[in-house]
Amino acid sequence: MSPKPPLEVTIETRSLGQDDAAVIRAKGEIDLATAERLAAALASPACANENGLLLDLTEVGFIDSSGLRVVMVAMRDFPRLGVVFAEGSPVERLFELAQMLDRVPCFRSEEEAIAALMDGHP
Amino acid sequence: MITPAEQRAVSLLTLELEDSSRLASLVRDSDDAIITKDREAVVRSWNPAAERMYGWSMEEIVGRPISIIIPPHRAGEDRQILDRILAGERVHHYETDRITKDGRIIMVSLTVSPIRDELGEIVGASVIARDITARHRSEELAARLQGVTSRLAKELDPDIVLEVILDQAVAGLGADAGAVGMVEGDQVVLAGHGGYSDGGIDDWERFALDADVPMARAIVTGEPVWTTSAQELTERFPGLANARIMFTSLAVLPLAAGGSPFAAISLSFNQRREFDTEERAFLVAATQQAANALDRAQRYESQRISEQRQRVLGEVGELLSRSLDPDTILVQLAETAVHYVADWCAIDLIDDDQGLRSVAVAHVDPEAVELAKELRNRYPVDPEDPTGSPNVIRTGETELYSVITDEMLVEAAQDSEHLEIMRKLGLTSAMIVPLRARGRVMGTISLIASDPERRYDESDVEFAEDLARRAALAIDNARLFSREHEAAVMLQRSLLPQSLPEVAGVELAALYEPAAPGWEVGGDWYEVTADEGTVSVTIGDVAGRGIKAAAIMGRIRSALRAYVLDGHTPGDAIGRLDRIMRESPEMEMATIFHLDLDLAAHSARYVRAGHPPALLRLPDGEVVRLAGGGTPPLGILQGVEGVEHEVSMPPGSLLLLFTDGLIERRNEDLIIGLGRVEEALAQAPGDAKGALAELANAFRDEMPGDDVAMLAMAVVG
Numbered sequence: 001m002s003p004k005p006p007l008e009v010t011i012e013t014r015s016l017g018q019d020d021a022a023v024i025r026a027k028g029e030i031d032l033a034t035a036e037r038l039a040a041a042l043a044s045p046a047c048a049n050e051n052g053l054l055l056d057l058t059e060v061g062f063i064d065s066s067g068l069r070v071v072m073v074a075m076r077d078f079p080r081l082g083v084v085f086a087e088g089s090p091v092e093r094l095f096e097l098a099q100m101l102d103r104v105p106c107f108r109s110e111e112e113a114i115a116a117l118m119d120g121h122p
Numbered sequence: 123m124i125t126p127a128e129q130r131a132v133s134l135l136t137l138e139l140e141d142s143s144r145l146a147s148l149v150r151d152s153d154d155a156i157i158t159k160d161r162e163a164v165v166r167s168w169n170p171a172a173e174r175m176y177g178w179s180m181e182e183i184v185g186r187p188i189s190i191i192i193p194p195h196r197a198g199e200d201r202q203i204l205d206r207i208l209a210g211e212r213v214h215h216y217e218t219d220r221i222t223k224d225g226r227i228i229m230v231s232l233t234v235s236p237i238r239d240e241l242g243e244i245v246g247a248s249v250i251a252r253d254i255t256a257r258h259r260s261e262e263l264a265a266r267l268q269g270v271t272s273r274l275a276k277e278l279d280p281d282i283v284l285e286v287i288l289d290q291a292v293a294g295l296g297a298d299a300g301a302v303g304m305v306e307g308d309q310v311v312l313a314g315h316g317g318y319s320d321g322g323i324d325d326w327e328r329f330a331l332d333a334d335v336p337m338a339r340a341i342v343t344g345e346p347v348w349t350t351s352a353q354e355l356t357e358r359f360p361g362l363a364n365a366r367i368m369f370t371s372l373a374v375l376p377l378a379a380g381g382s383p384f385a386a387i388s389l390s391f392n393q394r395r396e397f398d399t400e401e402r403a404f405l406v407a408a409t410q411q412a413a414n415a416l417d418r419a420q421r422y423e424s425q426r427i428s429e430q431r432q433r434v435l436g437e438v439g440e441l442l443s444r445s446l447d448p449d450t451i452l453v454q455l456a457e458t459a460v461h462y463v464a465d466w467c468a469i470d471l472i473d474d475d476q477g478l479r480s481v482a483v484a485h486v487d488p489e490a491v492e493l494a495k496e497l498r499n500r501y502p503v504d505p506e507d508p509t510g511s512p513n514v515i516r517t518g519e520t521e522l523y524s525v526i527t528d529e530m531l532v533e534a535a536q537d538s539e540h541l542e543i544m545r546k547l548g549l550t551s552a553m554i555v556p557l558r559a560r561g562r563v564m565g566t567i568s569l570i571a572s573d574p575e576r577r578y579d580e581s582d583v584e585f586a587e588d589l590a591r592r593a594a595l596a597i598d599n600a601r602l603f604s605r606e607h608e609a610a611v612m613l614q615r616s617l618l619p620q621s622l623p624e625v626a627g628v629e630l631a632a633l634y635e636p637a638a639p640g641w642e643v644g645g646d647w648y649e650v651t652a653d654e655g656t657v658s659v660t661i662g663d664v665a666g667r668g669i670k671a672a673a674i675m676g677r678i679r680s681a682l683r684a685y686v687l688d689g690h691t692p693g694d695a696i697g698r699l700d701r702i703m704r705e706s707p708e709m710e711m712a713t714i715f716h717l718d719l720d721l722a723a724h725s726a727r728y729v730r731a732g733h734p735p736a737l738l739r740l741p742d743g744e745v746v747r748l749a750g751g752g753t754p755p756l757g758i759l760q761g762v763e764g765v766e767h768e769v770s771m772p773p774g775s776l777l778l779l780f781t782d783g784l785i786e787r788r789n790e791d792l793i794i795g796l797g798r799v800e801e802a803l804a805q806a807p808g809d810a811k812g813a814l815a816e817l818a819n820a821f822r823d824e825m826p827g828d829d830v831a832m833l834a835m836a837v838v839g
Contacts, residue, residue: 029788032666062788064828065755068732069665069711072758093792098713098732099751103759 021052082113177223548572696764741774773839
């Protein structure tokens with residue numbers, strides 16, 4: 001509704017050695033109005049299901065169940081997934097409340113996540 | 123008596139003219155005035171050029187003091203010059219003023235030399251004078267023109283351009299008065315004037331472009347008008363024969379820049395006067411500079427206006443998209459309008475019984491807003507009025523009142539108080555524009571100016587109509603949306619239990635609060651199922667919004683209810699629900715809190731599938747979170763099991779289930795929101811209905827963006 005989207009989504013490809021990982025960075029607020037953009041990024045050609053996917057939510061200041069849903073869809077569709085967010089962040093709080101914290105492949109930094117994704121596929 | 127020495131001096135001084143020598147004929151034929159005067163400043167000789175220049179004949183002036191041709195503001199100058207000559211000096215090309223026999227001031231350049239006798243004694247002075255009036259005049263006009271050019275070169279304020287050209291033209295030609303008229307439609311309107319005696323210009327504030335008067339003719343023909351006498355004026359403009367003419371000569375020049383003239387400047391002279399070539403050239407050139415400057419200023423102004431309009435439209439567009447409440451939209455629109463395009467603005471909408479309802483009134487002066495509202499209330503618009511808003515609504519056509527005079531106000535006033543209010547508010551120009559969307563007129567916007575400088579014209583109407591079109595569309599959309607919103611709310615409510623079952627041993631209350639208009643309806647729901655010694659309470663949230671989410675919610679609810687009535691435990695029922703949700707591709711993610719209470723044992727088992735914890739107030743007042751985990755949101759992930767947790771709920775316990783809308787705030791940790799609800803629950807009354815009512819009251823204002831469902835159950839034993 002406001003002129004400037006309160007959520008910015010960028011996609012970048014990073015090498016995992018043998019194959020690639022798409023890095024999706026979200027910055028701003030993920031709610032009903034903006035979650036579709038994040039979902040669209042997941043469905044973009046840059047994100048191949050067999051490759052790795054890194055969802056960086058470090059700069060998300062607000063997330064509600066619409067955002068939770070997108071992350072769950074990513075968990076379902078991308079076997080090699082890393083979700084990055086900070087300790088005590090709104091993202092962590094929501095995952096905790098939604099019983100998802102022990103299910104989400106969670107990392108504290110993109111580097112940590114990349115390292116883990118490479119370990120999974122040497 | 124004249125002494126012999128004096129006699130000799132006089133003969134020396136007059137020698138040239140009586141002599142037939144070559145020198146004498148040179149003096150006689152010279153174009154310059156050649157004069158001799160004695161030591162006492164008495165004129166002793168006077169050549170024909172001097173006669174032509176000063177108007178005095180030789181016979182008249184010889185023997186009289188030279189001070190006759192010195193104007194009052196140069197008095198004494200002749201003596202000073204003579205003193206220098208007697209001291210043996212010469213005076214070269216001294217520029218000064220002299221006065222002619224008929225009182226004209228002329229400019230002269232003087233060269234004065236001493237005349238000596240054979241012994242070398244100075245007996246007088248010769249003066250050679252050249253009339254430099256014309257030369258000086260053309261220099262002055264050239265300098266003035268240069269001044270006009272440089273002052274107007276970058277001037278963008280039309281008022282200053284008019285002031286400069288008027289001042290300089292009046293001063294340049296020594297006019298007694300001057301005026302500028304600008305074309306406005308088929309009229310000429312006075313835009314500036316100076317020098318007229320009281321009331322002398324009153325008849326000319328505004329006149330028709332086709333009137334037979336000098337200014338109109340100059341504008342229509344594009345040619346200057348020069349008249350040297352009142353008689354010539356009335357001969358050429360018979361229509362002026364009976365007019366009050368306060369002047370004798372007149373110069374009128376049209377102002378045009380490329381196209382046809384858009385203005386004229388008029389100079390009036392009390393004395394009869396000819397206009398020489400240089401003066402005409404000066405006026406033509408100066409007015410051309412002014413015309414160019416005005417043209418440039420107007421272009422700049424219209425560009426500025428068009429840029430401002432674009433800005434306003436952008437601002438309004440944003441404002442219109444910000445709200446979905448028609449009245450809010452219109453109030454903000456009125457405020458924006460008085461900020462940019464009007465001094466006051468009134469917006470009226472047709473209401474359900476076809477009357478006019480005043481929705482918004484705004485005024486640049488906040489104190490005048492009340493006055494404007496009073497005007498509307500005390501003198502309501504008559505729907506049968508042949509003009510104004512009712513007429514605009516009937517015809518769908520804008521009404522433009524470019525100029526509203528006091529007479530028009532008197533005419534329109536219903537009584538003296540009405541007139542007084544209108545005068546206080548100020549009404550000098552107005553336009554009433556229809557609010558029309560999809561072919562239907564729904565009301566009007568009245569834009570009113572109280573500043574005489576602001577006169578609405580066709581381009582303002584175009585802009586106002588553009589503004590009104592956008593506003594009308596936004597209002598229509600808001601109305602449409604509000605109908606859709608109502609439909610979704612209705613569906614949502616129809617899918618929720620119409621009433622809660624009566625169950626012995628517990629008291630139940632539930633509430634569904636839809637999101638405010640402007641936000642979509644969500645998929646929050648609740649359910650109560652009673653079956654042989656147990657009661658199941660459930661609350662859930664389906665991701666997504668609108669009618670689709672409401673429909674999915676309905677299916678989940680009936681599926682769960684069927685499992686419960688089949689006797690499935692909470693964990694089992696939730697596991698099954700997850701599987702059927704994942705089998706239906708159109709299903710969404712859902713969170714659920716589901717609890718079975720054994721009414722005899724006062725013990726409960728619950729599953730929390732990704733849902734916020736429920737809160738339980740124990741009989742001693744302690745509030746605990748039912749936060750047992752293990753089950754994620756349903757509908758997406760594989761291998762979800764409903765993990766059960768047990769809790770004791772002795773009589774006096776109060777259970778509260780809710781959806782995330784109650785605890786979710788931007789810029790705030792969810793846990794803080796949860797803590798707030800815990801505190802409120804600790805203070806709430808012991809019965810389910812009372813507790814729920816109080817919680818709803820406490821949190822209603824804070825939950826506009828999301829819908830909220832709540833279910834309370836008190837164990838009564």
